[in-house]
Amino acid sequence: MIVATAGHVDHGKTTLVKALTGTDTDRLAEEKRRGMSIDLGFAYADFGSEWPIGFVDVPGHERFVRNMLAGVAAVDFALLVVAADDGPMPQTREHVAILDLLGIEQGAVAITKIDRVSPERLAEVRVEVAALLATGALRGAPVFPVAAPSGEGLMALRAHLMAADRAWTGRSPHGHFRLAVDRSFTIDGAGLVVTGAVFSGRVQVGDQLLISPLGTPVRVRSIHAQNQTAVLARAGQRCALNLVGSDLKRQEVQRGAWIVAPMAHAPTARLDVRLHVLESESRALTHWTPVHLHIGATALSARVATLGDRSIGPGSSGLAQLVLDQPTSAMRGDRFILRDQSGRNTIAGGFVVDPSGLVRGRSKPARLAQLSAMERPSVADSLAALVAVTPEGIDLARFGQAWNLTAHELDSLLQGLEIQVVATASGRLAVAASQWASLSADICAAVDAWHGEHPDSLGPTDAELAAQIATRNASAVFRSALKALLADGSLVRAGLSLRRPGHSARLDAEDVLLLERVSAILQTHGLRPPIVGELATALDMDLPLLLEFLLRVSALGHLVRIAKNRFFLPGTVVALGELAETLAAEAADGLFDAARYRDRSGIGRNLTVQVLEFLDRIAVTKLIGDRRAMRS
Known part of the structure; x- marks a missing residue:
């Protein structure tokens, strides 16, 4: 168990720790000279448990609250020290507020210097301390009057610390170190x-x-x-x-x-947080207020970007994004304190909801719904709620990192939830099982409807299908659902088109015969089919009449128009896309250029440019500088 002292300067915190542990935690020469703690002090005491109890002695002067905050971020027990002659003082109140904001609920109060006051004064201080703690996390904490020089009351305090240590169950060692x-x-x-x-x-x-x-x-x-x-x-x-x-x-x-x-290791400069403003503040915390952020042992400058409402009033809480002046390390659930721009007053605190805040769209309703889900206290409840409001899927690696889950912990979590895990090129996505089933059903229904409306068509392309069900063609979940439906036979791919099993396009007899003649010519030319004029000559047809036919059957998916005067067989287009995939896979960085594609395909420079631009348009490839990468 780790115990941190708290309280006003010169109330006897260091003296009390020395009486309990035998260690003088004032280690600096300046502390010895001034008789006042400036920085954190550390001591340990063997109270009979498996491990010694650790004590963090914090400075009480208002000028060193920054140092105090560095020592109390991860303690288990607070020992509030109040001098009987002074009673609660300004730093007593600020330290209590900090302990409340950090969520430290286990603690005790030591009223020191009782040998200097009357019983009546001690009774008054007890009442003052009870009033101070009445509405906070330490309300009802036991009080121990002590006099360190004589040892009066120390045995009872020591016995309480021993009992608290024995009752302390420890922190779960889950997550990464x-x-x-x-x-x-x-x-x-x-x-x-x-x-x-x-x-x-x-x-x-x-x-x-x-x-x-x-x-x-x-x-x-x-x-x-x-x-x-x-x-x-x-x-x-x-x-x-x-x-x-x-x-x-x-x-x-x-x-x-x-x-x-x-x-x-996931440095971040934007923390989405649940923030509570102290009731003692005289005004609301407004958007873009400059603050000092204390998280872990870190002190950083930041700005508060309120989410939803433009301000958070005294005694109220709200969602906000902390925009830091430099990156730090943080995880979901980490507690923090905010002090004003001067660094002299504690104004608010809270906990991290998502350590990777968005740069854009941080206040949109969809994002606020995600943050509400991330606020759930249980990681299982959080993920279940998150997938319910995120139809595009949740990046499991990002979610696991935000909650600091090991790979084993994440996999165990997934086994207990009704979630569909989707494997994509960039990692795994989590989708609600009900949404996955609904999307799959919607896709099949949309293809059936297409067949009913366009009986002479092979079927919709991926982009046309996505438009039918109002989803983005680039959606990894949509692509994965298509892949699953193709794998289980619910859909069949015909070139660039998708159809249901058993469906065949119903062209009239003349169109069937002409398509067979055109296909035969295109087939013999492989990856370099003739242009429309050459095709018209080979077929002995008027160019306008042939072009009208080619455009009509291309719209039905039987051919693919990749340029103004070029029509390909769907299978040829698939082969050209597979060649791009092969070249990308062979490259260490996943990129290839037009020259490499031209040399491997043998189709010539001009046609290479036309083919690659077409593959860009249908979202098979994407241009990055003067090279290309695969999209899907």
Whole structure:
């Protein structure tokens, strides 16, 4: 268990921690000289459990709230310290507000310096403390009057901490490893050591990690967990990691950095959040307000972009996007604090809903519905709600990373939900099983309707079918549904057209005969069919009459017009598309140019240009600079 002190300056936090642990947490010369904590202090005490209890002693002066915030982001228990002679003071109230915003619900109150006041004054302070905590997360917390110099009351406080430690179930070690760095230093003969609270996962000696957001690779040489040598550290512990790496530079690892497993490295500068403004604020938090963001042990400048409403009033909460001045590491559920632009007053706090906020469309109704789904406390409920409002499918890799799920945890989650997993070139998508079934039924119904309306047509193209059911042809879910229907025989592909099994286009006898003659000529020319004028000569037909026929049967899917004077057999177009796919697959970067396509196909420069432009138009390929890649 990790315990953090809280309270006003000179109320005896450091003295109390020393009385409980035997350690003076004021380690800096300036702290000794001034008799006041400036930075975080750390101590450990063996209270008889498997692991020592860790104490984070925070500075109480208003000038050092930034340092205080770096120490309380991942604690389990708050020890609020109030001096009996002063009672609750400004930093007492601010620290209590911070603990509330961070959602720290376990704690106790130590009323110190009781040897300096009368019983009546102690009773008054008890009442004041109860009033201060009445509406917050620590309401009802037990109160322990103590006098550290004499030891009065310490036994009862120690016994309560021991009981809380025994009752503490620990944090689940799920997810990838993440540690928020609050100290960094070097040791002769060992090198770099970083300390901090483990937010999630576990780490072992020898593990390969990254310094985030920079992405510098490191290896764990040794571990101290809760001040003990260990081979493993896990969520809920404070630990020190001795790190080594060929690219490691000490200036890269400062307070605010994260040490994470490679899969948890996802730097972001836009956090979609649920934000609560303190009731004590005199005015609403408005759109684009500049703030200081404290998350983990990190302090950054940011802007608040309100989502939906233009402002969030005192005592109210709302969705917002925090636009950061530099990237950081964050996951769904991470708690944060906002202070005003001057950095002197705490104004709000909340938790991360989606660590990868959108640049565009962040306030659209569809996006707000997705954020509402991401707010669900259960990851299973969140994914189920998310797919219900996202018919285009949810990127499972992005969802898993947002919730910090390992591959095994994500796969286990999917097994318990009515979700269709769709494999695409860019990764897996999750679709609600009901939506997948509905889309499949809609596709088949649309093809049946097409056959009824156009009996002489082979069937619709992908784009025509997408237009029929009001979906985007580029949709990965739509393409995957087509693939599944083709695989199970519900649909059949005829060149670029799609048809139902058993359907055959009903052309009149004259059109059938002419199409057979045209097809025979086109077939003999392979990938380079003749232009329309040459075809008219070969058929001994008037050019206008032949062109009218070619346009009519092309509209029905029997031929494909790739340029003004070029008509291809559907099968030839498929072969040309497959050649593009082959060339893209052979290239390390997935790109090919026109010259390479011309040489492999042997169709000549001009026809190559026409074919590739046609493949671009039907969304088989896309032009990137002067080269092309496959779309689907």
